[in-house]
Amino acid sequence: MNGTVLVVEDDTALCELLTWNLSAEGYEVRATGDGEEALLMVREQMPDAIILDWMIEQVPGIEVCRQLRKDKETAQVPILMLTARGEEEDMIRGFKTGADDYVTKPFSPRELLVRVEALLRRARPSLTGSVLQWGDIELDATSHRVRRGGEPLHxxxxxxxxxxxxxxxxxxxxxxxxxxxxxxxxxxxxxxxxxxxxxxxxxxxxxxxxxxxxxxxxxxxxxxxxxx
Amino acid sequence: MNGTVLVVEDDTALCELLTWNLSAEGYEVRATGDGEEALLMVREQMPDAIILDWMIEQVPGIEVCRQLRKDKETAQVPILMLTARGEEEDMIRGFKTGADDYVTKPFSPRELLVRVEALLRRARPSLTGSVLQWGDIELDATSHRVRRGGEPLHxxxxxxxxxxxxxxxxxxxxxxxxxxxxxxxxxxxxxxxxxxxxxxxxxxxxxxxxxxxxxxxxxxxxxxxxxx
DNA sequence: CACTTCTATGACGAAAGAATGACATTGCGG
DNA sequence: CCGCAATGTCATTCTTTCGTCATAGAAGTG
Incomplete structure (x- = not known):
């Protein structure tokens, strides 16, 4: 498992496409088409990244983004915004609201995948190989820490x-x-x-x-x- | 000063455009058109972000990127790659090599600016005016104030x-x-x-x-x- | 088994690395 | 000009870690 990605997208077909592609890359995917529900799901289990459609029902994506950034708990989750529009203003607003990346439809699934990967690489260094493992022993070279079964070792x-x-x-x-x-x-x-x-x-x-x-x-x- | 950006671009006109725009945003900009020199400049003074053209003389941009990522000292610098081509393969290679973002020419200067800002927000949160936190310690970079449990510290x-x-x-x-x-x-x-x-x-x-x-x-x- | 070879272990002094307290210097505002 | 805060350096103390040795133990060998 490479990490958990939350997909917030109300276009069913697109949502499935994303889910399928991300799963194939080894991510655990959870999905919803509803902004409110997305916020709940984030609080329930923090994903490693969020793909967020700008135009979803009820709550606009940008509002979800704002909410997430406002809360200390969720302020650091990497967010990739997705939009049908090509409006530059939208994109800028998206970034200003705290999105980390922004892709416009139609997009190449492969592009999206590598962008998600780039986000995770930056946000979760532990996913990119800085942590060595042997059974229940973990060695993190960056933080110079060693644990066995969760217990820190000296x-x-x-x-x-x-x-x-x-x-x-x-x-x-x-x-x-x-x-x-x-x-x-x-x-x-x-x-x-x-x-x-x-x-x-x-x-x-x-x-x-x-x-x-x-x-x-x-x-x-x-x-x-x-x-x- | 919002941070330091290194621009690696051999098209003089474009280089100046970038420099001008970034400076106007309050960044300190250094620029070069040469890959080797870029590597030297990074070691000399670590920039907060790098804008790197794919097609530069002598050393290709992707090679510069690889070099930077290989060295532990520079592995964390955010890199935005810039390319004239629209080839998807190039983009994917760029990301796989460790680039954090990727923009194709022609691009909107404003888009580039907000993308750079997004990169810095992740890599150097204190540059974007946000408040850094550690447990009950808060550090406000803009007002130069630090509090612990609400109590101001000197x-x-x-x-x-x-x-x-x-x-x-x-x-x-x-x-x-x-x-x-x-x-x-x-x-x-x-x-x-x-x-x-x-x-x-x-x-x-x-x-x-x-x-x-x-x-x-x-x-x-x-x-x-x-x-x- | 008797013997050889290699490894595990406990102890110990030396050395390295870090914390601390003190001090001289500098720059600034009053 | 004086006092104060900040800073860089040093000497000292304290703690942890290192390398070696002597000895005991284990594993091959004939």
């Missing part, structure tokens, strides 16, 4: 780099020398045995009682982190 | 910029050098340890007894401000 700088090194190379056996080169730097004159000690510290830090140890010792070769 | 100029710098990058760990570049300016020859001192002053200024400290120290890496 790792020293070297343990952090070591874990990242392994998570970037799942299933691969690496020698101590390779680890030294990759984690300490090519020119480190550190004893190979020191790697053992850091492996132990890393294990101690990430394994709570009952957990399975992600790091496999390969005798006479090195270590590896297996996919679960 | 920050020195540097502490203010430092706090704004962090609030624009929630959850992100930034090195002392990055902080120096972003808060003091790219060419400051200030000791890295001085950052520590200002962090302390900032902490002292915003944390009243019983408050949680928003600033996390990341040993051997820098600091980060976590979302509550």
């Amino acid at each position: 790792l020293g700088p070297t343990e952090f780099r070591l874990l990242r090194y392994f998570m970037e190379r799942p299933n691969r056996v690496v020698s101590r020398q390779q680890i030294l080169d990759g984690v300490w730097g090519m020119d480190s004159d550190i004893d190979e045995r020191t790697v053992d000690v850091h492996i132990r510290r890393l294990r101690k830090a990430i394994n709570r009682p009952g957990d399975t140890d992600p790091i496999r010792t390969v005798r006479a070769a090195g270590y590896a982190m297996d996919v679960s | 920050l020195g100029p540097t502490e203010f910029r430092l706090l704004r710098y962090f609030m624009e990058r929630p959850n992100r760990v930034v090195s002392r050098q990055q902080i120096l570049d972003g808060v003091w300016g790219m060419d400051s020859d200030i000791d890295e340890r001085t950052v520590d001192v200002h962090i302390r002053r900032l902490r002292k200024a915003i944390n009243r007894p019983g408050d949680t400290d928003p600033i996390r120290t990341v040993r051997a890496a820098g600091y980060a401000m976590d979302v509550s």
